[in-house]
Amino acid sequence: MKLSLVVPCYNEEGNIFRFADAVENTFKDKVKDYEIIFINDGSKDKTYTELKCLVNDSKQNIKVINFSRNFGKESGMYAGLKEAKGEYVTIIDADLQQDPKYVLEMISILDENENYDSVVAYQKQRKESKVLGFFKNSFYKIINRMCSIEFVQGASDFRTFRRYMVDSILEMKEYYRFSKGIFSWVGFNNYYMPYDVHERSAGVTKWSFYKLFKYAIEGIVSFTTVPLRLATIFGLIVSLLSMLYLIIVIIQKIFFLIEVPGYATIVTLILLLGGIQLLCIGIIGEYLARTYVETKNRPIYIAKEVLESKKGKNDK
Numbered sequence: 321m322k323l324s325l326v327v328p329c330y331n332e333e334g335n336i337f338r339f340a341d342a343v344e345n346t347f348k349d350k351v352k353d354y355e356i357i358f359i360n361d362g363s364k365d366k367t368y369t370e371l372k373c374l375v376n377d378s379k380q381n382i383k384v385i386n387f388s389r390n391f392g393k394e395s396g397m398y399a400g401l402k403e404a405k406g407e408y409v410t411i412i413d414a415d416l417q418q419d420p421k422y423v424l425e426m427i428s429i430l431d432e433n434e435n436y437d438s439v440v441a442y443q444k445q446r447k448e449s450k451v452l453g454f455f456k457n458s459f460y461k462i463i464n465r466m467c468s469i470e471f472v473q474g475a476s477d478f479r480t481f482r483r484y485m486v487d488s489i490l491e492m493k494e495y496y497r498f499s500k501g502i503f504s505w506v507g508f509n510n511y512y513m514p515y516d517v518h519e520r521s522a523g524v525t526k527w528s529f530y531k532l533f534k535y536a537i538e539g540i541v542s543f544t545t546v547p548l549r550l551a552t553i554f555g556l557i558v559s560l561l562s563m564l565y566l567i568i569v570i571i572q573k574i575f576f577l578i579e580v581p582g583y584a585t586i587v588t589l590i591l592l593l594g595g596i597q598l599l600c601i602g603i604i605g606e607y608l609a610r611t612y613v614e615t616k617n618r619p620i621y622i623a624k625e626v627l628e629s630k631k632g633k634n635d636k
């Protein structure tokens with residue numbers, strides 16, 4: 321099989337048939353041997369109903385993986401990569417913000433350049449507020465300073481891999497997945513391709529500022545232990561400052577007979593030290609919690625049902 325499209329879905333009822341039609345019209349006479357793998361990530365609307373109708377009605381090679389609950393987009397991408405059979409595998413969203421025509425460009429780049437192992441799409445011009453853009457830029461600066469691997473600013477999950485790169489990604493079976501980091505960690509040669517983002521075909525974005533912030537913390541904790549070192553550094557700095565202040569107080573008391581500051585100083589120091597201690601405990605707790613969950617060896621996702629179109633069954 322030439323190509324597999326991995327399409328994670330969460331509350332995308334209005335986009336399922338539109339996406340399938342867009343792929344069919346775009347790939348007509350250009351890519352004949354392909355499959356579309358939809359992952360229904362515990363949607364609360366009629367996404368699964370639409371997917372079942374698509375499987376029954378479409379002449380395309382369609383597979384649907386229906387999760388038992390919402391496991392998150394990272395798990396959806398992993399499930400799709402695991403089921404993909406194509407020589408090339410593309411991750412693409414169902415909302416049609418990422419036009420399937422760019423997949424043809426990605427395939428062409430890989431066909432013409434054997435040295436490239438994947439094609440990564442990035443937005444020419446980001447359509448977001450300046451505030452959100454500032455925080456995203458700050459995230460990339462921070463994580464690149466902390467990590468030994470490089471995170472390319474603006475690189476999206478919209479990308480096409482060669483088969484052997486997909487196999488390498490699947491070898492990383494951690495429960496807490498930060499795919500941008502995983503894609504960088506496995507290495508290989510990437511080509512970065514600019515693309516224009518369209519407006520959503522239907523529905524609303526699932527990414528709030530809180531979810532993006534949580535995702536950023538996930539990335540930092542997953543791919544660097546620098547925060548743990550920062551906790552140690554905080555402890556050393558506070559200890560040195562405490563010793564210095566103790567010496568100053570002793571000198572004031574013995575040699576200058578100055579009254580040692582009392583209540584306000586003590587309360588301030590207690591609050592400062594207590595805050596730093598709680599911060600350090602929180603950092604350690606983030607890593608410990610992830611270690612605890614990883615030791616349980618839970619599955620990354622649970623598939624309640626897997627559906628295939630008639631064409632997909634006949635191709636087996």
